Amino acid sequence: SAVISQKPSRDICQRGTSLTIQCQVDSQVTMMFWYRQQPGQSLTLIATANQGSEATYESGFVIDKFPISRPNLTFSTLTVSNMSPEDSSIYLCSVVGQALGETQYFGPGTRLLVL
Amino acid sequence: KQEVTQIPAALSVPEGENLVLNCSFTDSAIYNLQWFRQDPGKGLTSLLLIQSSQREQTSGRLNASLDKSSGRSTLYIAASQPGDSATYLCAVELTGGGNKLTFGTGTQLKVEL
Numbered sequence: 275s276a277v278i279s280q281k282p283s284r285d286i287c288q289r290g291t292s293l294t295i296q297c298q299v300d301s302q303v304t305m306m307f308w309y310r311q312q313p314g315q316s317l318t319l320i321a322t323a324n325q326g327s328e329a330t331y332e333s334g335f336v337i338d339k340f341p342i343s344r345p346n347l348t349f350s351t352l353t354v355s356n357m358s359p360e361d362s363s364i365y366l367c368s369v370v371g372q373a374l375g376e377t378q379y380f381g382p383g384t385r386l387l388v389l
Numbered sequence: 390k391q392e393v394t395q396i397p398a399a400l401s402v403p404e405g406e407n408l409v410l411n412c413s414f415t416d417s418a419i420y421n422l423q424w425f426r427q428d429p430g431k432g433l434t435s436l437l438l439i440q441s442s443q444r445e446q447t448s449g450r451l452n453a454s455l456d457k458s459s460g461r462s463t464l465y466i467a468a469s470q471p472g473d474s475a476t477y478l479c480a481v482e483l484t485g486g487g488n489k490l491t492f493g494t495g496t497q498l499k500v501e502l
Binding site: 318332367370380383 | 421423425430431432433434435438441478480487488489490491492493494495
């Protein structure tokens, strides 16, 4: 299995500001993803974080709003830009790796409240 | 577009009861299906993964089945315990989907003493 940490674990932010969330894995992984879970809803994929290149975004998500970096095989960041109350969600990173089999492992999540 | 639905949305059972959670998906061209557990305020824990070529997987008191042709999966929990209380999510990966998961709506389970 993989041990995944996220920072911060939670935050309360003012509208119009930006927050960067970090995801760190204890081993090199092939794929890293970012998901959003809005209150009372299931998870929705935001984007695939590609190592050394631009992230691949899902329909409805854009780079200007959710810039993503992945400088190496164990670390990624997601920034939520120009936040509004509608961005209040749990943000989770997940990983897939050859050594992990087909199972996808998730971080503990970052709970964001925008006032 | 793949849609994943879980029934029931919520379930409350007495301790010791066997129970079944249901998951249905609209696109049968799946690569695999995973069941996860989410505890309040925490991330997701992977429970079982079923490849598209498999019919079922077992882990302890959990048994997951897959009927790809009918677009259904079930998670069977035997002899439920209060510690099983959590939200259960199924997620499917499409063939050629690049490990991207589409999640179901979830079943919130409460096992009472």
